[in-house]
Amino acid sequence: MPANRCSEEISIKATFRSKRGSMIIPLAEVTNKIYDFIVAGGGTAGCVLASRLSQNPNIKVLLIEAGGSAQGQQNTEVPFLGVTLPGSDLDWKFNSVPQAGLDGRSVPVARGQVLGGTSTINFFTWNRASNALWDKWASLTGDQEWSWKHVEKYYKMTSRLVKPADGHDTTGEIIPSAHGNGPIEVSVPGFPTELDSMVVNTSKSLGGRFAYNQDINAGKTLGFGLMQSSIGHSKRSSSATAYLAPAMNRPNLDVLINTHVTRLVRTSERHISVFRTIEVATSASGQHYQITAAKEIILSAGVIGTPQILLLSGIGPKEDLDKLNIITYVDIPDVGRNLVDHPLVPNYFSVNSDKTFDAVLRDPTIFAGKLQEWASSGQGLFVDSPGNTQGYMRLPKDAAIFERYQDPASSPESAHTEIIFVDGFGQFGEAPAPETGNFMTVLTGVVSPLSRGSVTLTSSDPFDKPAIDLGLLNSEFDIFAMVQAMKDAQSFLTAEPWSGYIKAPFGELADATTDEAKAAYARKFGVTGNHPAGTAAMSPAHAAWGVVDSKLLLKGVEGVRVVDASVFPHTPECHIQAPVYVIAERAADLIKEKYAI
Numbered sequence: 256m257p258a259n260r261c262s263e264e265i266s267i268k269a270t271f272r273s274k275r276g277s278m279i280i281p282l283a284e285v286t287n288k289i290y291d292f293i294v295a296g297g298g299t300a301g302c303v304l305a306s307r308l309s310q311n312p313n314i315k316v317l318l319i320e321a322g323g324s325a326q327g328q329q330n331t332e333v334p335f336l337g338v339t340l341p342g343s344d345l346d347w348k349f350n351s352v353p354q355a356g357l358d359g360r361s362v363p364v365a366r367g368q369v370l371g372g373t374s375t376i377n378f379f380t381w382n383r384a385s386n387a388l389w390d391k392w393a394s395l396t397g398d399q400e401w402s403w404k405h406v407e408k409y410y411k412m413t414s415r416l417v418k419p420a421d422g423h424d425t426t427g428e429i430i431p432s433a434h435g436n437g438p439i440e441v442s443v444p445g446f447p448t449e450l451d452s453m454v455v456n457t458s459k460s461l462g463g464r465f466a467y468n469q470d471i472n473a474g475k476t477l478g479f480g481l482m483q484s485s486i487g488h489s490k491r492s493s494s495a496t497a498y499l500a501p502a503m504n505r506p507n508l509d510v511l512i513n514t515h516v517t518r519l520v521r522t523s524e525r526h527i528s529v530f531r532t533i534e535v536a537t538s539a540s541g542q543h544y545q546i547t548a549a550k551e552i553i554l555s556a557g558v559i560g561t562p563q564i565l566l567l568s569g570i571g572p573k574e575d576l577d578k579l580n581i582i583t584y585v586d587i588p589d590v591g592r593n594l595v596d597h598p599l600v601p602n603y604f605s606v607n608s609d610k611t612f613d614a615v616l617r618d619p620t621i622f623a624g625k626l627q628e629w630a631s632s633g634q635g636l637f638v639d640s641p642g643n644t645q646g647y648m649r650l651p652k653d654a655a656i657f658e659r660y661q662d663p664a665s666s667p668e669s670a671h672t673e674i675i676f677v678d679g680f681g682q683f684g685e686a687p688a689p690e691t692g693n694f695m696t697v698l699t700g701v702v703s704p705l706s707r708g709s710v711t712l713t714s715s716d717p718f719d720k721p722a723i724d725l726g727l728l729n730s731e732f733d734i735f736a737m738v739q740a741m742k743d744a745q746s747f748l749t750a751e752p753w754s755g756y757i758k759a760p761f762g763e764l765a766d767a768t769t770d771e772a773k774a775a776y777a778r779k780f781g782v783t784g785n786h787p788a789g790t791a792a793m794s795p796a797h798a799a800w801g802v803v804d805s806k807l808l809l810k811g812v813e814g815v816r817v818v819d820a821s822v823f824p825h826t827p828e829c830h831i832q833a834p835v836y837v838i839a840e841r842a843a844d845l846i847k848e849k850y851a852i
Contacts, residue, residue: 282537285509286544290317292846293533293548294555295516295564297322298372299832300819300839301555302494306501307843309508311852317546318499319511319535321560322368325375325495332490333629335637338681340376341365341785349559349723351783356598356706356728358778362684364723365785366557370512371495373557374832377785379484379491379640381441382829383410383837386474387666395824397795398805403474406837409844411435413836417487420445420638428481433473438497439836440487444643446636448678449610450695454479454644457750464648465747471647475668476829479646482675485832486640489633494836513537517717519552519568519815520545521584528584530568531814539718550850553842554809554817558787561821562591562710563721565791565802570812579715585811589802591721593792594708595826597673597784598727600737600777601683602697602744603761611693612636612679642677647702647829648743656735663732664703669828672740673700674747684782686762694761697748699740700784702828705730710790725783737781738773786831791821806849807842818842 292308294301297320305318322345325331330339342348342363349364367373386403393402400406414437416429428443444451458467458479468478485492502508520532532547554561565571566581571590573583615621615636629637647670650656664671677696680688708726713719728734748757759765767776794801802810803822809815820835827834846852 282511282514282535282544285317285511286546288315288317288509288546290315290509290546290548291550292316292553293546294318294553295533296320296372296554296556296560296819297370297495297499297510297512298367298555298557298819299374299494299835300842301553302371302499303836303839304553304555304818304843305508305510306498307840308846308852309502309505312505312507314852315507317509317511319514319516319533320370321513321515322370323512325369325371331375331493333626333637334379334484334486334489334491334640335629337376337378337491337640343376345369345376347559349720351723351725354725354727356726356733356778357781362725362727362782364559364725364783364787366559369495370499371493373785374485374493375491375495377832378642379486380645380830381414381472381483381485381833382476382827383472383833384827384829385476385665385668387668388825388827391665391825392793396793396805401805406841409837409840410833411437412840413437413833414439414441414485417442419443420489420633427469429483430470430473433470438501439485439494440492440497441483442486443481443483445486445489445638446634448643449608450676450678451481451643453752453756454646454676455481456752457747458646460752461747461750464651464743465646468646471645476647476670477649477668479644479674482643482645484640486638489629489638511535515717516556516564517543517567518564519570521569522547522814527811527813529813536717539716548814551846552815554815555819555839557819558594558790558821559710559721559723561817561819562790563712563717565590566712567715567717570809575711579712581715587802587810589792589800591710591790592707593789594710594724594726594787595704595706595789596708596725596727597700597702597704597786597826598733598737598777598781599683599698599700599784600741600781601681601686602699602741602764603680603686604695604697604748605758605761606693606695606756607758608693608756610678611695612641613693616679616688617690641679641681642675642698644676646674648672648674648740650736650739654735654739656732660705660732663705664828665825669703671701671703671736671828672743673702673829674698674740674744675700684780686780695757697744699737699744701733701736701740702826703736704826705732725787727783728778728781734774734777737777738770741767741773741777786826788820788823788826788831791817793822793824806845807838816842816846
C-alpha cells in the first residue's frame with residue numbers, strides 16, 4: 256500500500272552513518288522510487304550484491320536491512336570480543352525448538368540483525384571448503400559453472416591475505432598463490448598462544464589422519480594448521496566494512512535500516528507468478544509500505560529469514576500454508592526444509608599454565624589493560640578470536656558406521672569432523688566458567704552431518720519468530736562422528752608436545768570414558784556451530800526437489816532470486832562464511848550478464 260500519512264512518513268527514517276557523514280532515507284521517499292534491484296537483507300551476501308550491482312551508475316539499487324549499523328560499536332571491531340555478540344542487540348536472538356538429539360534442550364541460534372549480517376557477529380573463521388565441495392555442487396545442480404574450475408575466480412574476488420597484527424613472517428604458514436585480491440581482509444593469528452606450536456608440532460609428528468596442512472584454503476581442507484580469519488589490521492573485516500562502506504556515497508544506492516521485509520507481493524500472473532514488489536514495515540504495529548523493482552527482488556535474508564519471507568508470501572508447501580490461512584501462490588514443498596547445521600561440543604581440560612586467557616576474563620583491570628593495548632597499538636591478545644588453530648579430519652576408513660551409512664562428505668578430500676583449540680575456558684552452552692584455574696577448550700564438531708531440520712512459520716505475523724529445528728545429533732551417524740572426534744582430540748593431546756601441559760579432563764568430561772558416556776556428554780553439552788544452510792536449496796531447473804535453479808532464480812516465479820546460505824545444495828564441510836561470499840560474487844555476475852549491465 257502506498258504511503259499516505261505525512262506525519263508517519265516524516266517519522267519513519269533509516270540511517271546509515273558512513274565515513275563521510277550521514278545518509279538519511281525517509282521510507283516514504285523510497286516508496287515513491289522505482290529501483291532496478293531490491294536486495295532484501297543487508298547481511299553477508301546482501302552487502303556484496305549492493306556493492307557490486309551499484310558499480311554501474313545507471314543501475315538503481317535498494318538494500319533493506321532489518322537491523323541497524325554497527326559502525327563505532329567496539330565489540331564488533333575487536334576480534335577477541337566477537338564472542339560477546341551472539342545474544343546482543345545485534346543478534347536476532349533466535350532459539351531452536353527443543354532438540355531431541357540434545358536431550359530435549361533448546362539452544363540459541365545466532366544470526367546477525369545488523370548491516371553485514373552474521374559476518375558482523377561471527378567468530379571470523381575463513382574456510383572456502385575443499386575443491387571437491389564445489390564439484391559436488393556442480394554435480395547436484397547439473398551446472399558445471401559451480402565447479403571449482405569455474406568458481407575459483409569468484410573466491411579470489413572475495414578476499415586477500417594481509418599481514419597478521421604482529422607482522423610476523425608467515426612463510427610456511429600459508430600458501431599465498433591460493434588467495435586472491437578481494438575486499439575481505441584475511442590473516443593468520445597475530446598473537447601466538449602457547450597452543451599454536453603444540454598443535455602444529457603434533458600434527459607434523461603424527462601425520463596420517465592428524466597431518467599438518469599448511470593452508471586449509473588451498474584446495475584440501477584435511478589436516479591441522481593455523482586458523483585463517485576475516486581480520487585485517489587488528490579489526491573485523493565484514494561485508495559491511497569491506498563491501499558496503501566504500502559504496503555508501505554512490506547516488507544510485509539507497510540503504511534502509513531498521514526495516515523488515517514482511518512479504519513479497521504478487522504483481523501479476525501470466526504463464527507464471529510475477530513478484531517484483533515487496534512489502535516492508537518498521538514495526539509490527541506500524542504502517543506497511545510497498546516498493547517495486549523493475550528487474551528483480553534479491554532475497555538475501557539468510558537461512559532463517561529467506562524461507563520465512565517466502566512462506567509469508569504464499570510460496571512454499573501448500574499443506575503448511577493452508578494451516579495458517581495463507582494463500583498458496585506457488586507450491587514449493589522444499590521451502591524451509593532440509594536445514595543442515597554443524598553440531599559443536601566443548602571439551603574442557605585443566606592445564607599446567609598461567610598464560611591462558613582465564614585470568615583476563617576474571618579480572619576487570621587486566622581486561623581493561625588488554626583492551627587498551629588493542630586500542631592504542633593494535634597488538635596483544637585481543638587482535639585474534641579466542642581460537643588460533645583448527646583441524647579437519649575424516650573418520651577411519653574402516654569405521655563400523657560405514658557398514659550402515661554411505662559417506663556423507665563431498666569426497667575423500669572433504670572432512671567429517673573438526674577440532675578447534677582455544678587457549679582458555681571458552682563458555683559454549685550452559686557450562687559455567689570456573690572461578691579459579693587455567694583451562695584449554697577443545698571444540699569438536701561434525702561438519703558432514705546427516706541430520707536435517709527445518710524452518711516453519713508459527714503464525715502469519717511477519718514479526719513473530721519462526722520455529723527453527725536444527726535437527727542436531729538426530730542421526731546415528733552424527734553421534735558416531737562426534738564421539739570419534741572427541742576420541743581423536745584426546746589422542747592428539749597425548750602426543751609428546753603436550754607432555755606435562757594437560758592436567759586432566761575437566762568436569763563431566765572426566766567421567767566420559769566410554770563411547771556411550773561420550774555420546775551422553777555430547778547430547779548434554781552440545782550446541783550449534785551456527786552454520787545453518789540449505790532451506791532454499793539449488794537444484795536442476797526441472798528437478799522436483801529444491802527451491803531455486805542453478806542460476807539462483809526462484810522456481811515457478813518470475814522476478815525473484817535467492818542469494819545466501821539457504822541455497823547451498825550440500826553443506827560445506829567447514830565454516831560457511833567464505834562460501835557465502837563466493838555465491839554472492841557469482842550471483843552478481845549472473846545478474847550483470849542477464850541484464851547486460
